[in-house]
Amino acid sequence: MSSWRHLALLLLLLLLPSWPCSSSAAASDTLSVGESLAGNRTLVSSGGQFELGFFSPSGGNSNYYVGIWYRRIPGRTVIWVMNRDSPIADPSSAELTVAPDGNLLLQTGNRPQEAIWSSNSTGSRDVDDGNLVLRGRCGNSSAVVWQSFDHPTDTLVPGGWVGLNKNTGAYQALRSWRSATDPSTGLYTDRVDPRGSGQYEFLWNETAAYHYIGSWVMSDKYTFIFVNNSEEVSYSFKVNDPSTVSRLVMSPHGQLTMFDWSDGSGQWLLHWATPTSQCDVYSVCGPFGLCDVANSQYCRCLPGFEPASPGDWVSQTWSAGCARKTSLQCSGNASSTTDGFLPVQNVQLPSSNSTVPHAGSSGDCASACLRNCSCTAYAYYRGGCYVWGDDLRNAQQLAAGDAGACTLFIRVAAADLAAANQSASTNNVRVALLGVSCVVALAILCLLFVLAWLRRREGTVHPDGSLLVFSHGLGSGSFGSVYKGTLPNHTAIAVKRLEGSAQGEKQFRTEVRTLGTIQHVNLVRLRGFCATRDERLLVYDYMPNGSLASVLSSGHGFRLLDWRARFGIMSGVARGLAYLHEQCHERIVHCDVKPENILLDAGFCPKVADFGMAKLIVRDFSKALTTTRGTVGYLAPEWILGLPITAKADVFSYGMMLLELISGRRNRDAAAGYRYFPLWAATKVSEGQFLALLDERLAGDADVDELGRACKVACWCIQQSEAVRPTMGQVVQVLEGSLRVATAPVPRFLEQLCAEDSCTYFHLSAGE
Known part of the structure; x- marks a missing residue:
């Protein structure tokens, strides 16, 4: 497929009352004052890529519309519809014309004529590919009176934009078709968040926001251009390979979809979609x-x-x-x-x-x-x-x-x-009133059983074999101590004994409430708890390889982690956090993601642990004001600034931890010859020097593509603005390779975390 560059579909206004010009015959891409477009006549862009005219959608829709479509692609892929909410029964009874006053009009062909659609001649952008443009003055004028890129329908092509004029409040938004065969305005909209977050929000019926995306998402095929200044906030995209034909579509089912045309298969191929799950779209199946x-x-x-x-x-x-x-x-x-x-x-x-x-x-x-x-x-x-x-x-x-x-x-x-009960051969139509409790109720009963099981005196072997002695201390912290124990079936367990003030009681309740209702392969499993007047015990599966922090601090232990093991830990932690943020009934923000809270089982499968600081956020609310919690070195800027907290705070902490896992270095380690590693790492990533971050003990033995993906997404995670950080679901996609990202800008706010006299801390070893 040949290039789109410089192939604009132009509608040139050659005559205005105050600018007399000589008349000329209309070219194939031009409609002049006094001329009209009707019936089967079309305008074709100068390069032959796009065509404008009357069309009727397939699938039994007999209405006609004026639209723009790809001329050289089989079938009719429409990228813009003029009269989407004012269809025409017969194209021979309507005409598209340029009025002497400068308006572009779609009107009935009968006398007296009635306007079906009017441009109102407003617009101020430059011409670009696939754009219908109304120009003023003479034919060689560059003054744009009106253009379709200012009024997109459901599709964005390279050079088009979605945005918000901060001075006037005017929007360019993508609004879905009602269905695949009905181009009228549908239920789903992609627009700039008017609250100033810099994100793009998806709306159902112009009321309910159900999905947000930041400006960080990039691809090796496309470059997304994000503008946020005093006058506007907008995004557009361009293809990196001029031979690529791509379009971004707000689908009738509420997903933003990117398609690429394939000459080989003769069809549009889906490159990506967000939200990734169709069921995450608000009211996709309608009421009931x-x-x-x-x-x-x-x-x-x-x-x-x-x-x-x-x-x-x-x-x-x-x-x-x-x-x-x-x-x-x-x-x-x-x-x-x-x-x-x-x-x-x-x-x-x-x-x-x-x-x-x-x-x-x-x-x-x-x-x-x-x-x-x-x-x-x-x-x-x-x-x-x-x-x-x-x-x-x-x-x-x-x-x-x-x-x-x-x-x-x-x-x-x-x-x-009665009909349902007859079909199911049930005996009592009123049994539904009694109902069945949630599946979780069974888990709660199990926890209560374990509670009774553990409410024995610590350190005693009971005749019923409830619990053996906790004899081996595994560690301690501000919360208390952790011991290793064994169940009667010889299953090893870890028992956390909380000590101290009411804060410990709060953390105990938070952890039980959180872990008692969730289950995931990358989340630590709570086997039981004990809550007596004097004791607060939490019982987990024992993790023989300890925490990621202990492995990081142990030269011998860390040598056991080859690149494959490290990448598995990165992906596993990301999947666990994505589950907490996106798949639970209540959104769970961990609030303290760090290597100390990532446990490793016998196969180095990671388990996110320690939910004592977790915050539950009802899904209908995107943010929760809360007191500062977490660990210095992993705290997102919004914690420090006292701003509202979202799941993106965990994303920041994960990014910091990811840099440590890649490099084998801690955030602050003066013994290694530097004071603040993340800023140095982000600088190297911005220069494309991914191998500079790789732990020297691996001697370069790593999958280069995986390393690049991990480095790039880590630097997007630690951006200052939460709006440009990815979600954990997107992090999983990047690590898996299903979503590509460009290089992130260096987060300069990290410089504020460094003392003025430590600007030479970037020397790590010879050759770097």
Whole structure:
């Protein structure tokens, strides 16, 4: 595919009343005053890449629109639609023309003519590829009166932009098509965050924000250009290889997608999409829809419901959601209503719920829901009663056994209860009122059993063999001491004994509450706890290789970690943190990510540990004001500045730890000949000298591509502004190689952490 450069689709205004010019015949890429475009006539860009004209989408949509599409690509891939919300029934009955007053008009061809669409002649940007431009004065003028790049629809091509004018408040945003065959304005928008975070937020229905991306994301194929000054904030992109044809699309299903054209396969190939999971898009399945990533159709209706628009579901357009099969019968009296509940197991609880106080059981929760005629569902989760009113959105199916999976009870009419129970051969239609507690309840019962098991006097071997003597001390800290113990089945355990003030009590409760409801291969496993008047004990699986900090400080131990082991630790910790931030019902911010809190099992599989400082943040809120917590050397700038904290604080700490794991050096180690390693490391990475960071003990034995990915993402993680740091999910993608990033700028704020007399601390060894 040939280059896009200098191939603009131009609409030249050759005559304005105050600028008399000689008339000339219209070129194939030009429409002059007094000329019109109608029927099958089109404008073609000077290089032949783009075409403008009337088109009708495929898939049974008989309406016509004026749009721009790729001329040389088979099929019709539309990148811009003029009249997306004002379709035309017949292209022969409308015309596109340039009015004498400078407006670009789409109007009916009948007399008197009526305007369907008008440019209003506003705009001030330069011309670029795939851009429809209205020019003033004479044909050689560079004055832009109006251009389509100022008014994008769902697609961004190289040179286009999404942004915000800080002076006027005007937006350039990507707004999805309603469906694959309907270009009218859809439900999903990608725009600049108006609150000034520098991030780009995804909105559902212009109201609910469900996803954010920073300006840090780069690729070896593209360069993303981020501008943030006193006048505007915007982003655009360009392709690094002129032969590449790419487009960025806000899909009808709420994902921002990047496509590349492949001549070999003759089709558009998906390069990446965000959010990575379709089910993370707000209301992707509409009201009362259930999203399931394991299902190729993604969406299905909750029990007692059916597609509100069956034809849309055939074309995989689910936004209309589901409607009740039978209307509810509600009197506001739980004892007289015939409504009941159908359970849906292994569901991640939807957002926008409310709690019912003093509901001590699942039955109490069900009764409370039945008494409220607007209540449509309930769940009894972690000892709390959650109810949903009106439309229920964002229900997501999880795999059996997933942490955070719960049973959601959907309110249905008696007829639907009977039909469901007959199908399932059940005996009692009212059994749904009693319900089943969340899967987590079983884990809580196990913890209570262990609690009773451990409430024995420390250091005694009991006749029932509950617990053997804690004899081997593993370490100590401000929280207390850790001992090694053994269960009757010879399983080695680590027992943390918390000591001290009420702060220790707070950390104990935080850790139990956090680890008691989550489970992941890269998170430490809490086997039990003991809470008596005098004791606070936490029981974990024993990690024979200790902490990452102990390995870092041990020359012999660290030599055991070859590059493969280190890269596995990097990836494992990233996956564990991504789980905490993005996959739990409540977002969990660890708040103290550092090598001391990364434990290594016998196979050097990392386990994130020590959740005593963790902060739970309800998913509907992106930030939580909290007192400073964490460890010097790993604290994100927002902690120090007293700014609101998000999961990006963990990202910063992870980036610092990543640099240590790559190099085998601690952040501050005067004995090594420097005082602050991260600034030196970021400088080397900015110069592309990745091998300079690699631990000398590895003698260069590392996968160069993996090393480069790790170095780059580490330096993005430690940026001062949280808006430009990646999420932990994106970090995982970078380490896996599915998302490419460019080199990060050197975070100059790190210089403030260095004393003025330590500007020569960069000498590490000969040759560096």
